Amino acid sequence: MKPRKVTLVRRLVQLAFFILLLYGAFIFPHPLEAPIPSIEPGTPRTSQYPRDRILWVSGKECVIDMYLPVLACRFIAQGGTFKSCSLHVLSENITWKTSIKLLLPHLAFLAVLSFLFARMWCGWACPLGAMQDAMGWIRRQFGAGPWHLAQGWDRFFRVLRHVLLWLSLAISALITLPLFGRTGVNDALFLIYCQLCPSRLVYPPLGGVNPCWTDFTNGITTTLTFLGWFCLGVFALGFMVPRLWCRFCAVGALLSYFNRGGLVTLEKQAGKCTSCGTCRRVCPVEVQRVYRDRTNPIVTDTQCTLCGRCVESCPEEGCLSMCLAGRSIVES
Amino acid sequence: MPALDYFREVLETAQRAEELKTGSRPVVGTMCNFVPEALIIAAGAVPVRICAGDHSAALEGEALVPRDICPVCKSTVGTLQRPGGPHGRLDLLVVPAVCDAKKKLPQVLEGQAPVHVMELPVDKQGQGAERRWLDQVRLLAERLEKLTGQRITRQGLRGAIDLINARQNAYRELLALRQENPPRLSGLEALLLANASFTDDVARWTHHARALASERQSAPAPAPGPRLVVTGAPLIYPNLRLVELIESLGAHVVADEMCSGSERLYVPIIPQEWNLPEMLLAVAETALLPTTCPCFSRHDDRLTRIGELVDAYSADGVVYHNLRLCALYQFEATAVRDALAARSVPMLELQTDYTPEDTEQMHTRVQAFLEMLEARAPVPG
Incomplete structure (x- = not known):
């Protein structure tokens, strides 16, 4: 991978x-x-x-x-x-x-x-x-x-x-x-x-x-x-x-x-998501939101430590990204 | 020899059946993608998907099952009656209870091979659905271990997952060719590949898929034409005439949303950690969650997927394939049409059977659809 x-x-x-x-x-x-x-x-x-x-x-x-x-x-x-x-x-x-x-x-x-x-x-x-x-x-x-x-x-x-x-x-x-x-x-x-x-x-x-x-x-x-x-x-x-x-x-x-409303955000393009559940499985603090949320572009959970494991593990290109002030820094 | 010939050989000749028959490893037949292949490989058996697309076999199947069930099930039953068959032998048959027919098939097929039934949640994202499905996957693992006498170990399952992931990666490389305009891998070729993966050895399939990808990197591009996404009931070899017909009329099938096509070769298995419980969870979830099968009560994921395919493959239209007597796919056609209409993407809905009788009629309808697409296209310049 x-x-x-x-x-x-x-x-x-x-x-x-x-x-x-x-x-x-x-x-x-x-x-x-x-x-x-x-x-x-x-x-x-x-x-x-x-x-x-x-x-x-x-x-x-x-x-x-x-x-x-x-x-x-x-x-x-x-x-x-x-x-x-x-x-x-x-x-x-x-x-x-x-x-x-x-x-x-x-x-x-x-x-x-x-x-x-x-x-x-x-x-x-x-x-x-x-x-x-x-x-x-x-x-x-x-x-x-x-x-x-x-x-x-x-x-x-x-x-x-x-x-x-x-x-x-x-x-x-x-x-x-x-x-x-x-x-x-x-x-x-x-x-x-x-x-x-x-x-x-x-x-x-x-x-x-x-x-x-x-x-x-x-x-x-x-x-x-x-x-x-x-x-x-x-x-x-x-x-x-x-x-x-x-x-x-x-x-x-x-x-x-x-975490919500801050400068660093976790963003998701729901259209590219295949619901494979990888983001939820690899999350160290077992956040559900990144997997479940299909409507909001920003999916940062209050429990999320922004470690980026979901972003690097997501198999869909461009589906998840970590953004600084809306600009993507790391993308899946 | 062009790399594609390998896949044709797998489908058309009895070579693979012979290999399975004489091989030392038990052969486990599966009725669809819900049965995790990685688990079967890890247990030391060979997974073979037995869904069939043969018309004459469907007629033979009618002797055992009602006429008014879908041709996929009838044909599969018919194929299993034939001596030899495309799988050589079957040591176990795993049937997920997806639809009414597949709920009743296990007892009918008990004469052919021992059958193991898997229960599916009705709503894959419903309360506790993942847990119940994980239980089903654990039961299957036990059954497989009993069959092969080999325990599913950490190394074994990891090796199997790596094998499957290498295959999915190789297929994704080929999908990149289909995103080009015009695509350097046709829809028919992609379907041949996917259908060959039903029975073929995973590692060997991957090797040849890689060879095909590198061969096509330098191949000349075909003539441009309208780009279509095909979705709906599975097109299973040799019943690939819908795609053959579309491409013979100068259009390109650039993507498919079908369980007999890209779906089974697309999603990799990514566990949190490489230990047995975590890998089992990943294997189970990967078989269940990304699947867009209409057997689930909600179709949101399917609409998302089709929309994404239209965008990512810059498709001009969508062809919706219904098989007669598969109510599940027919149910979702309206929702798909409405979702596409909202994006002003035209959709052609076709209903057929395995019988070749309606080929002429299909030809006329596809041709009219393509003409409509051409009229819609912006005038160059």
């Missing part, structure tokens, strides 16, 4: 991002004025991510004091190139009530990056995504089949990730209110989504840092420890279910708002 060019390019991009995002500080030496220490059980979260360290006006702690839409995770600590992901920057600034004037340039920059590439960040840049792809590769070496997610679970995840996103943003705002039992910030609930996200547990060991596996200080930290393990379990299930975490991820949910 056709050479798998898109996937080859994507693997190279993924590798480059993986090295850059996780080990940038070793490649581009920079004065680490105050590297973020690893979290110790019992230490207040807010003392490690204090108000004066969150925007680029602060002291250097990473190579480029900027944020990326996907997991350029803050918890990479000493090794990272960028500062954090979009959900991290939103959560902490909501909690710290940062002035909008200070925040706006960052938000604008993130919005532009999200608009430009939408969930392409997930498929092409996110190190968690790359790691799941690598896990899938290991599974294939053992000849074990991928497990498919039942339609019901798929529908459930599609709703759940938005609930996770908005709940964690809401909690970020609410924990400063006195109605949570005390005035000031409820420390245990600070950066709640980050405490669940598998990257907080997965990245630090890759940089040689202890990620704080357990924190049984109080009821909330204990609950969050267990929930964090649960999410790590979901991530680990990615060995069997391709890109399982990506269907769950709240950062992906945030980016998915740009």
Whole structure:
């Protein structure tokens, strides 16, 4: 069949991002004025991510004091190139009530990056995504089949990730209110989504840092420890279910708002489609829309990571294409 | 020797039947494209499509089955009664229950060979249709393994899929010749190729199709003429007179939408991963989903396909072939006509049988249609 060019390019991009995002500080030496220490059980979260360290006006702690839409995770600590992901920057600034004037340039920059590439960040840049792809590769070496997610679970995840996103943003705002039992910030609930996200547990060991596996200080930290393990379990299930975490991820949910109406689109000429079902079979996140949709020219699904496997696998010439601002870049 | 002669030989001589008869591998007859050939090859058997187009065999078939069923089924039954036949021998017969006749045929044919029936979903894109069809394909795989005593392995199925995909690729190369104006592969030649693939060895067929493609790359182009798409009930060797007639009148059949033609050689099998369950899924879905058979309750895919053929092959008109007593194709003719009218593409609907009696009448109607097309064509300059 056709050479798998898109996937080859994507693997190279993924590798480059993986090295850059996780080990940038070793490649581009920079004065680490105050590297973020690893979290110790019992230490207040807010003392490690204090108000004066969150925007680029602060002291250097990473190579480029900027944020990326996907997991350029803050918890990479000493090794990272960028500062954090979009959900991290939103959560902490909501909690710290940062002035909008200070925040706006960052938000604008993130919005532009999200608009430009939408969930392409997930498929092409996110190190968690790359790691799941690598896990899938290991599974294939053992000849074990991928497990498919039942339609019901798929529908459930599609709703759940938005609930996770908005709940964690809401909690970020609410924990400063006195109605949570005390005035000031409820420390245990600070950066709640980050405490669940598998990257907080997965990245630090890759940089040689202890990620704080357990924190049984109080009821909330204990609950969050267990929930964090649960999410790590979901991530680990990615060995069997391709890109399982990506269907769950709240950062992906945030980016998915740009998937329809963004600059990068997946387009289909329904007239050329023979309904052979190849696009649906090869999709790592089991998107149905590309196969089912016969009326709309743009078939980007909110779950789609724009990995391009359907485009390169489609046997009909010109039927599927990945477009940038309406101009086709890759065609089947 | 021109490359095309090979395919004529496969169809006209008993050489292939002899080869199948004396061969060591069991021969599995299939009643249509729904039966995945890759699976049969992977099990170590030879797939042979037994649908027949012989008029005298259809008359013989009437002794066993009602007169009022379609000539394809009657002829197939008649051919199977003949000693030898074009397939040499049959160790298993797989019949997908597509239409009423094929639902009832299995018991009639039990005397000829053991029969395995496959149930088809009524709506191929309906709720759970793919899952039910996958179950049917798994059952067939079990039956085939029992027949040959050989397990369908990962390597075996992958090899079979590669074989089928190489064949589909070779045929697509030839289709590119038909997109040219005028086409350097005629509609009759394409149908001969497709019909030869019913019984022929897949690898050898592919080899000769490649040879034909490279031979035609340097061939002189024929005289230009109106370009037609033929769709409808299958034209099966030797009943290819409709296309012969159209092309004898100076028109070109540039594309066909028929299960005995391009459809069976077009769609490749692309699994997500090269392991057994994923390959089985791909084999099953490829046999079901892209098929535009009128046995399904919806015809949207067929309309899309015909429209795309008209566009991609720059056709001037469409000929719709109905076989008498095949209600399914007759049902869809109106929808196809309306869809084509919306694109202002004229359509000629013909109804025939295997009997050659109406050839004169067909000749007159096709000629009138071609004259109408010529009158429609924009005056050059």
